Amino acid sequence: MTDLPSTAQVVVIGGGIIGCSTAYHLAKLGVDVVLLERHKLTSGSTFHAAGLVGQLRSSANITELLGYSVDLYDRLEAETGQATGWKRNGGLRLACNDERWTEVRRQATTAQSFGLDMQLLSPSEAQELWPLMDVSDVIGAAFLPTDGQANPSDITLSLAKGARMAGALIVEETEVTGLSIEKGVITGVETAKGRIETPKVVVCCGQWTRDFSKRYGVNVPLVSMEHQYLVTELIAGVTSDLPTLRDPDRLTYWKEEVGGLVMGGYEPNPKPWAVAGIPEGFQFSLLDNDVDHFEQIMEKALGRVPALETTGIKSMVNGPESFTPDGNFILGEAPEQPGFFVGAGFNAFGIASGGGAGMALAEWVAKGAPPFDLWPVDIRRFGRPHRDTNWVRSRTSEAYAKHYTMAWPSEEHSSGRPARRSPLYAQIAQRGAVFGEKMGWERPNWFAEDGEEARDVYTYGRPNWFTAVAREHRSCREAAALFDQSSFAKFLLKGPDAEAALSWIAAGDVAGPPGRLTYTQMLNDRGGIEADVTCARLSEAEYYITTGTGFATRDFDWISRGIPEGMNAQLVDVTSAGAVLSLMGPKARAILEQVTDDDVSNDGFAFGAARTIFIAGAPVLALRLSYAGEPGWELHLPSEYAVAVFEALHEAGAAHRLRDAGYRAIETLRLEKGYRAWGGEIGPDTTPLQAGLGWACRKDTPFRGKDALEAARGTVPERRLATFTAPPDTVLLGRETIFRDGERVGYLASGGYGHTIGQAIGMGFVRHVGGATSDWILGGTYTLDVAGEKIPAEVTLRPLYDPDNLRLKS
Structure with a gap:
């Protein structure tokens, strides 16, 4: 029995791959860390994981994080002497219809943008790598040579051994009974064996994380789902270097295991588990197999690997795993409680994420910030609707079911809706609004008119809302548009x-x-x-x-x-408490003048001013600004006045061709004007100088980050934001690779269409060692890689649109 220390700088709770990886990396950073596991290491969900390790995600930084896992697993066994079962046997992804092939080709472009070598293959080339499969329905495939697979338990135990070698203390069979928190500050961890004084805890308890965290007011929106796979007997022709295989059109994945195959998948009708709570004593435990439920996956798998029909089944595994509403895992310091860190909700790719997630979480704990922007997995991406477990379960079930379906551009979820509604929801619904959802809010994406189907039809080509958004865009440019932005x-x-x-x-x-x-x-x-x-x-x-x-x-x-x-x-x-109506366009002032007695002239209400005016009896905080590149106001008002003000604006606006508009028009308008979006072009890894926003930062008085900013002011950034245009039939979505004079120099952070200039638009960073000067940026010849096709592009460092000068040149 290991005695507990009386103090530790950090206590990690949970001995799966995430907890062990976090302890390993904390110890490597010289942190005094103790890991507590109430049973044995890997006894939660790690021991029954399938163990596929893929890298490519839609975020460059999450891809980098998974790439770190691969690099770590490459060296871990040699470092610790503990077997990991890791091998870089590559990963193969199939496409069996034209739309999927477009998706795969765009994924290959994304991989190229992020520095990964994803190779596009013909069906026969794919079959050479995976001889057992029938490729009669395959159109093409993509192969990532650096993907691989690992033995989940072995790699976790290797991380644990490495953690101990670096000075971490790992204590099994020790249940954490609670935390001590005094005046909002964590002071210790209570266990069945005693107390450890500590200011920081890292909760890596898998599917148990939600309930444990809830005791301390911390919301971790994850739920348990059943996930099944089978392991076959030996199959002739299965070699140890057989790549992992993902067959999304058949909802299945495959990997080699001791001369046989592991096959699992993602059913369109997933089964939540432990709705009433996880049973006591659930450790190294599996669920009863549900053959009937798995049959739909089995039928699809037989068509891909005919040998499965005559091969014995060695075992079938049904284990619960934690999944999240958006399919991404959860990392970071809880906004509700300082010193309380979370690493959980890994959506059945915890082995792939384990090395990188542990590294990032350890840096976050030890240094107070993650090593790079981790917004897609940041615990702070959640909000009010995510506190309702029933809502989370509904949305998570949809996300699970979509794991292998087409990842359409601009796709919206349908579950758990509507939840949060603007006070104008009914009014704009009657006017043809087609809603999207963000943070539980129903928001108008676009407005359908008579004869138009009021729903999204997804595609990788021109979507069905393209004409409607063009209509709204032009109204804002030529007359006026009204946007309900109450969800701000x-x-x-x-x-x-x-x-x-x-x-x-x-x-x-x-x-x-x-x-x-x-x-x-x-x-x-x-x-x-x-x-x-x-x-x-x-x-x-x-x-x-x-x-x-x-x-x-x-x-x-x-x-x-x-x-x-x-x-x-x-x-x-x-x-x-408040609604927001954004009135934008050259006729905005004329409309506003008809509904208020307050002075809204340019002299009386200049750009950058904020003042309370009155409309239809309502006190309205009017903000003179624009995210559309046209004159306008954001009108912030108490929710109970929203309908009256909305009606007054439309009555006055009828003579000025005022039109309702949605968020997709906002996107096309801001791209033409070159306005930046956080989470798109800008974020924690981008400085204002790189993003062309240095003008917005003061130079005289101190502020957080000023020292770093001023130190960089005298140099030319190696990385700078630029805007690109491409022919009008090009569909830009973001992550397309930027080539300058044939050399890869960056990728688009966002993409769309400019309905005023009549061209596709993308914004992205270009990089040049020694400094991306304006002359260097503007002096090159550019192409964009769009799904493997090189498209000619023009570059500019200025807005594409200006009301006084429609098309600005570089």
């Missing part, structure tokens, strides 16, 4: 030190008089952009801050944690 996250920062606090957190000048509006970034210590917000000063001691719908939790956490100690300033979330 909205905060009040109040207190006598509000100005001083916000001046430290924000890089822009927020110290102006009441009535001034500031667009600003909030930077980390490296100068990267952690938030991109608008701040309206309401009074000497109060600011109104708005940010994107999806960033509500994250930005609130960043701002509230950023208030310097000792300052008297409080942040309050007021999102649900």
